[in-house]
Amino acid sequence: MSKKTSFDITVLPGDGIGVEITPVCIELIEKVLTKLDADVSINFTTFEAGAAYYQKTGISLPEEALAHAQQSDATLLACMGLPSIRYPDGREIAPQLELREKLDLYAGVRPVKTMPGLPLPLADERGSQLDFVMIRESTEGLFSSRESFRIEGQGQDEAAYDTQKISRRGCERLFNFAFKMAEQRKQKGKQGLVTCIDKANVLGSFYYMRQVFDEVAQHYPHLEADHIYVDACALQLVRQPWAYDVMVTENMFGDILSDLCAGLMGGMGMAPSGDIGENSAVFQPCHGSAPDIIGQGKANPTAMFLSAALMLEWLGYQHQNQAMLDAANKINQVVEAAYATGDLLPYELGGSDGTVAISSKVFAML
């Protein structure tokens, strides 16, 4: 176990409800460290970035913020982007994409773990006891087309082109990450199964991806490896999501399927994520800035709490720091305990519990 006792965290509250949920999330982390009398301290440094900042300055992600994110131990991001503020070419301001690319955060980890006490979409009881992980490649795939996009032809023949890139390096590191996560989970009693999601029956790049997956899988003979076509996967995630352990896929597919999974958890307000690279990582709730509920106290901080737990867990593993692992566990535990009371129903699920109600219930479990 390491002696590191001080951690630097870059904080990016971003846009919209981001500025409402970030303070309570930091408060939760501080409270947990105090409660555990942990032998670590965390320095939070906050930067403005995002759509509102772009409107003000013409810059969406300031250099200092990027540099700090590069040097700090991890970044905690709330949400960025506002539909009404866009780049001149029509795309939305999404510095989280830039962060993924510039910090080379190739593994987009999206845990799918349901909370007790919520009305969830699936009728089958097992649908309320989900515990698997969707890993979305986050530096290439269709998203990397931002440089190669082109329009060609005239009139009716005019067409727009985006190109998907799937590289050997991108696949190898992604799949190694997935198998290592399955290994860790197996030690905690999970299946030890990695399922690669592709469209290898039709598209060459996915056939390529599947071949690299099979190569990497051979280095983990103690784990199970399986494939599923992306269309069949969308169906199975509706019919029996409990059959999975670690799922791994391309950027665009992962974007789609991880939102489907957020649906299974009760909505984006419940879904945490971590975008992880070799040296940096950004943790953020899956939801957007929710312009429709800004300033109404309705924002659900749960996904950000769970993202903070993911961050502490990652720091704990990276630095072999038990205090951080304990703090991560504690957050997961109190959030779960708060929902287990059955008293909490966030707005998005038809209830009337917002930022304060949810936070105070969670704090009360400490």
Next chain:
Amino acid sequence: MSKKTSFDITVLPGDGIGVEITPVCIELIEKVLTKLDADVSINFTTFEAGAAYYQKTGISLPEEALAHAQQSDATLLACMGLPSIRYPDGREIAPQLELREKLDLYAGVRPVKTMPGLPLPLADERGSQLDFVMIRESTEGLFSSRESFRIEGQGQDEAAYDTQKISRRGCERLFNFAFKMAEQRKQKGKQGLVTCIDKANVLGSFYYMRQVFDEVAQHYPHLEADHIYVDACALQLVRQPWAYDVMVTENMFGDILSDLCAGLMGGMGMAPSGDIGENSAVFQPCHGSAPDIIGQGKANPTAMFLSAALMLEWLGYQHQNQAMLDAANKINQVVEAAYATGDLLPYELGGSDGTVAISSKVFAML
């Protein structure tokens, strides 16, 4: 109303369970026409095609079959492809893709209509009364990359590329089709809403697609038009699929989301489809050839029955032929009546009703 009294249908039973469900489907159509004493006759001409045929002959879709499909009034296809038989480059044999391209079947219609009496995945009651349509573009998008696929670079830098194409022509005809379908549905009491599914916030080709959608929408001021990002859509299809009427999207997105929708209907065995062009159309159940249950009598013919109904309906509209419209209605009605008894539970839903049990129950409702 037209005087056409004789229709030619190309029949492609294809692979696996295709040869088990095709005969009962044709039997159903014949019975319905007899029952209604319809003033039309249908000539069915059957061709071999698919993976097994490829193994035997080196050809997956014989010229005569393609030519017949081109000249006949419509094509009824069961399912094609077998995972163990592939082209030399690893892709699966899927002549249905060739048919879509060669017959220019741009509108992939996938009705999402739940049957009564089945255990469906969603807890909310409204999830068992779904009635909307997913339209998948079927001639371009990411699938059209089959010609532009390439591998470049060496070693760790080696990468595979697939390019997505979205053309003005492809968008205009697709969206016009979608709005016309919404118009037809509105006359039957539906919402009259078309929702375009894209990723316009990140990818240029989808931003392009959205712009064409908005242009086309202006020609239908009496209908509602809306957009949703593909990730949010995957979530909403799990949380409130009943909010939609006609949805329309790119080929790959449509492949993924329509299978999700099949999940909402109880599985691929319940999901019909039609791939429709200006002059030709192919109707087929969404499921594959199911090699695991070949020859066991377990194949569910429902999706093929409903695909046949779609075919008759399309022929009815194309040729303003009331007898065909009546026959289509009749098939939908008897299939629904068979499920409404609550006696049917297909294998894929945990029951023990296969081809004979389901067909005979449906026939009994005539």
